[in-house]
Amino acid sequence: MKKIPDLKLSVLFILLIFIIQSISSSVFPLITIIAINLGYIKNPNPVIMLIFILITSIVIGVILAKIISKRVLKPITDLNEATKKVAKGDFNVQIEEIGIGKEIKEMIHSFNIMAKELKNIETFRNDFISNVSHEFKTPLSAIEGYATLLQDDSISKSERDNYIERIISSSKRLSTLSGNILMISKLENQEIVLDKRMFSLDEQIRSCILSLEHIWSEKNISLDIDMDNVIFYGNKSMISHIWFNIISNAIKFTPNGGLISVKLKNENDLVTVVISDTGIGMSEEIKNHIFEKFYCADKSRTNSGNGLGLTLVKRVIELCDGTIEVESQKNIGTKFIVKLPNVAKT
Ligand SMILES: Nc1ncnc2c1ncn2[C@@H]1O[C@H](COP(=O)(O)OP(=O)(O)O)[C@@H](O)[C@H]1O
Ligand SMILES: [Mg+2]
Numbered sequence: 001m002k003k004i005p006d007l008k009l010s011v012l013f014i015l016l017i018f019i020i021q022s023i024s025s026s027v028f029p030l031i032t033i034i035a036i037n038l039g040y041i042k043n044p045n046p047v048i049m050l051i052f053i054l055i056t057s058i059v060i061g062v063i064l065a066k067i068i069s070k071r072v073l074k075p076i077t078d079l080n081e082a083t084k085k086v087a088k089g090d091f092n093v094q095i096e097e098i099g100i101g102k103e104i105k106e107m108i109h110s111f112n113i114m115a116k117e118l119k120n121i122e123t124f125r126n127d128f129i130s131n132v133s134h135e136f137k138t139p140l141s142a143i144e145g146y147a148t149l150l151q152d153d154s155i156s157k158s159e160r161d162n163y164i165e166r167i168i169s170s171s172k173r174l175s176t177l178s179g180n181i182l183m184i185s186k187l188e189n190q191e192i193v194l195d196k197r198m199f200s201l202d203e204q205i206r207s208c209i210l211s212l213e214h215i216w217s218e219k220n221i222s223l224d225i226d227m228d229n230v231i232f233y234g235n236k237s238m239i240s241h242i243w244f245n246i247i248s249n250a251i252k253f254t255p256n257g258g259l260i261s262v263k264l265k266n267e268n269d270l271v272t273v274v275i276s277d278t279g280i281g282m283s284e285e286i287k288n289h290i291f292e293k294f295y296c297a298d299k300s301r302t303n304s305g306n307g308l309g310l311t312l313v314k315r316v317i318e319l320c321d322g323t324i325e326v327e328s329q330k331n332i333g334t335k336f337i338v339k340l341p342n343v344a345k346t
Pocket of ligand 1: 295
């Protein structure tokens with residue numbers, strides 16, 4: 001079907017006035033001419049006819065203008081009402097996208113997008129504040145509780161050690177949390193990667209695995225490592241967060257005696273790192289949310305995470321123009337595939 005081109009608002013306005021004027025000034029004279037021709041009016045008085053034509057033209061013109069302007073002005077009055085609501089902080093407004101003319105339809109469409117975005121920001125801000133407060137509150141209450149218990153002189157040495165251990169781990173959790181929040185906010189405000197240097201990527205991943213040895217060896221997790229030697233050009237410390245987070249997740253979500261495999265390939269200026277585990281896996285529903293801030297599938301947070309790890313990973317990869325994919329099956333395992341362009345400095 002051929003699309004009717006959108007009319008410019010000014011042309012449309014002229015057209016509307018023209019239609020109103022033509023109809024209002026021609027209807028009555030036309031009826032009069034027909035009536036005279038048919039013989040209904042004999043010997044018309046020109047003065048009375050003129051006054052009659054004038055009055056009917058005005059009445060028809062006003063009625064037509066009222067009907068048409070209502071149709072034309074409705075979207076603008078709707079927009080006016082909606083803008084007032086947004087100004088008062090109510091972002092739950094959407095206007096029906098009707099209206100004569102491309103400009104008005106576009107204006108309403110943009111307004112609807114703006115209201116939706118403002119609502120998202122508002123929801124995000126509220127969620128963020130409540131998540132941050134919740135995440136800080138839990139370890140702080142633990143520290144307060146164990147410190148209070150430590151004030152009791154009658155507790156045994158092992159109890160004392162246990163409480164101190166818990167205070168230390170809660171403090172570590174707080175420091176990781178504030179570190180992650182600071183890093184995410186810094187990365188979100190950053191658009192380019194600074195401090196790029198050449199470094200050995202396989203060595204970086206190997207030392208990350210080594211730094212986590214105390215956890216995977218305690219769980220008797222086997223490791224299958226197969227990595228090409230790759231010299232990568234990028235921000236070393238930023239990239240290290242990717243491996244640290246994905247590998248610690250793999251260890252955390254893999255039961256005792258499981259297997260974690262790490263593969264690194266470098267082909268045509270593209271580095272591919274595949275980290276897979278034989279852990280608890282994820283359902284489709286969980287998979288859809290893992291990159292969101294503060295998302296933890298385990299709501300009881302027994303896994304000691306704060307749900308910021310993968311958000312950070314995703315942002316770092318985005319900044320490096322790379323991609324991350326997840327394949328996972330519940331109770332079978334998870335595979336993270338990270339691809340990073342490796343364009344060395346020339
Ligand atoms: N290897 C994995 N196996 C199973 N689930 C995982 C794995 N990696 C991530 N997840 C899921 O993604 C969620 C978010 O991960 P992350 O952002 O690192 O947060 P955290 O580790 O602090 O919980 C985890 O809570 C978990 O539910
Ligand atoms: Mg994590």
